[in-house]
Structure formats: structure tokens, C-alpha cells
Amino acid sequence: MPKIKKKDFVEVEYTGKTKEDNIIFDTTDEKTAKDNNIHSQGMEYGPVAVCVGEGQILEGLEDEMEGKETGKEYTFELSPEKAFGKKDVKLIKMIPVSAFKKQNIEPQPGLQVNVDGVLGLIRRVGGGRCLVDFNHPLSGKDVVYTLKINKIVTDDKEKIKSYLNLALHLKAEVEVKDGAAEVKIKKEIPKEIQENISKKLAELIDSIKKIDFVKDEKKENK
Numbered sequence: 001m002p003k004i005k006k007k008d009f010v011e012v013e014y015t016g017k018t019k020e021d022n023i024i025f026d027t028t029d030e031k032t033a034k035d036n037n038i039h040s041q042g043m044e045y046g047p048v049a050v051c052v053g054e055g056q057i058l059e060g061l062e063d064e065m066e067g068k069e070t071g072k073e074y075t076f077e078l079s080p081e082k083a084f085g086k087k088d089v090k091l092i093k094m095i096p097v098s099a100f101k102k103q104n105i106e107p108q109p110g111l112q113v114n115v116d117g118v119l120g121l122i123r124r125v126g127g128g129r130c131l132v133d134f135n136h137p138l139s140g141k142d143v144v145y146t147l148k149i150n151k152i153v154t155d156d157k158e159k160i161k162s163y164l165n166l167a168l169h170l171k172a173e174v175e176v177k178d179g180a181a182e183v184k185i186k187k188e189i190p191k192e193i194q195e196n197i198s199k200k201l202a203e204l205i206d207s208i209k210k211i212d213f214v215k216d217e218k219k220e221n222k
Contacts, residue, residue: 001069001070001071001072002069002070002152003067003068003069004052004065004066004067004068004069004070004149004152005052005066005067006052006053006066007051007052007053007204008051008052008152009049009050009051009052009152009153009158009159009162009163009204010049010050010051010052010065010070010149010150010151010152010153011047011048011049011149011150011151011152011153012028012047012048012049012050012057012065012147012148012149012150013028013029013046013047013048013147013148013150014026014027014028014057014061014145014146014147014148015027015028015029015032015145015146016143016144016145017143017144017145018138018141018142018143018144019077019141019142019143019144020141020142023036024036024038025038025138025143026038026145027045028045028046028047028048029045029046030045030046033045047150048162048166049153049158049159049162050062050162050166051159051162051163051204052065052066054163054204056166056167058078058082058083058084058145059082060076060078060079060081060082060083061076061078061145061147063082064076064078064147065147065149068149069149070149070150070151070152071149071150071151072148072149073146073147073148073149074146074147074148074149075144075145075146075147076144076145076147077142077143077144078142078143078144078145079142080139080140080141080142083138083141083142083143084136084137084138084139084140084141084143085135085136085139085140086139086140087135087139087140088135088139091133091134091135092123092131092132092133092134092135093120093131093132093134094129094130094131094132095115095129095130095132096128096129096130097125097128097129097130098128099115100113100130107122107125107130108122108125109122109123109124109125110122113132115132115134118134119134120132120133120134121133121137156176156181156205156207156208157174157175157176157181159201159204159205160174160176160181160183160201160205160208160211161174163197163200163201163204164183164197167197168189168193168197170185170189172184172185172216173216176208179207179208179209179210180208180209180210180211180212181201181208181210181211181212182211182212182214183211183212183213183214184214184215184216185213185214185215185216186215186216188215189213194213197211198210198211198213
């Protein structure tokens with residue numbers, strides 16, 4: 001069986017849970033998401049194709065995948081350093097209750113709040129102040145992932161479609177011919193982003209030398 005290496009596009013299925021209390025927080029399986037109350041409307045569940053080494057999934061998970069075989073299921077235990085990081089005390093701040101009341105928010109422990117564009121979790125309220133934790137909710141935790149490696153994706157069209165989906169949440173029609181790819185998009189993408197994506201895909205897919213983004217003029221069915 002082929003072994004996984006960096007820059008491979010690999011179709012995987014996975015479920016992540018905390019080691020300490022077995023709480024599932026991440027999955028590609030829709031039934032598992034619904035059963036554990038983490039189902040997200042609008043999200044597409046099922047196998048996902050990721051490019052190893054591109055940060056599309058946890059870096060620690062990518063590291064563990066290297067050298068593994070397709071067609072097998074693995075269980076990986078990741079320390080905080082390999083998962084969501086250690087808890088940083090600098091990211092735990094005291095904020096006056098009045099700051100939230102000005103926004104018509106009644107602060108209480110467990111409430112997620114947005115402060116200057118950064119999400120935090122209120123840990124404690126008392127004495128007119130709130131203790132707000134801006135660390136990732138899973139920071140400091142050991143996590144366990146069950147990961148099934150289905151196959152290495154070899155079709156260039158599928159590689160491009162999967163990369164655009166994960167990098168830009170973009171569904172696009174892709175045609176590939178003679179080392180050139182045409183990507184049909186329904187919404188405009190800034191030129192700078194087009195150029196960056198084109199450059200990155202040319203680095204990752206040896207057979208692709210050029211990528212053109214074109215506006216898809218087809219009208220969507222109402």
C-alpha cells in the first residue's frame with residue numbers, strides 16, 4: 001500500500017475527542033455530529049481531501065499521517081503542543097462588567113463573547129469584573145483522533161476542487177487540459193487571492209503550470 005508523504009492529497013475521514021472526558025468536538029461523519037450535538041447547518045459531511053503539510057488540518061495530525069498507509073484506520077493521541085496549544089495566561093483577562101452591559105450583554109460564566117473581534121469565554125463573574133479566557137477552548141487539552149486514510153487522490157481536477165473548498169470554502173467547476181486548469185467561479189475573487197492560490201497549486205501539483213479563474217455566467221436554478 002502507498003505511504004503518505006508531504007504534498008500528497010489524501011482522502012480522509014476523522015473524529016476528534018478530548019482524552020480526559022471523551023467529548024467529541026470534531027468529525028467528518030454527519031451522524032456522529034448529530035449524536036454529539038455538534039452538527040453544523042450548511043456544512044458538508046463525509047470524506048474530505050486534504051493536502052498533507054498545508055495546515056488544512058491540525059499540524060500534529062499531519063505529522064502523524066506521514067509514512068502511514070492508505071486503506072487503514074489509525075488512532076493518534078496529540079498533546080496540547082501538537083493540537084490546540086498550551087494555555088497562555090496572558091490570554092486570560094479581567095474586563096469590567098460595565099463593558100458588556102453597554103452592549104446589552106448580561107455576562108455569565110460559560111458565555112462566549114466577542115471583544116474587539118476576538119472570541120473569548122467568560123470563566124467567572126464577580127466584584128464588577130469578568131474573567132475572560134481568550135485561549136482556544138481546547139487549549140491545554142490532550143486530544144485523540146481516529147483517522148481513516150481512504151486513498152491518495154491522483155486526479156488533478158479533484159485536487160484543485162478540494163484545495164479551493166478547504167482554503168476558500170469555494171465550490172467551483174474545474175477543467176484541466178494540457179497542464180492548464182480553468183476554474184469557473186460564481187463570485188468574484190480578488191486578483192491577489194487568485195494569484196496566491198494559483199501559485200500555491202502550481203507548487204503542489206507538478207503537472208499544473210497555469211490556472212485561470214473565469215466567471216461562471218450560468219444562472220443558478222431558483
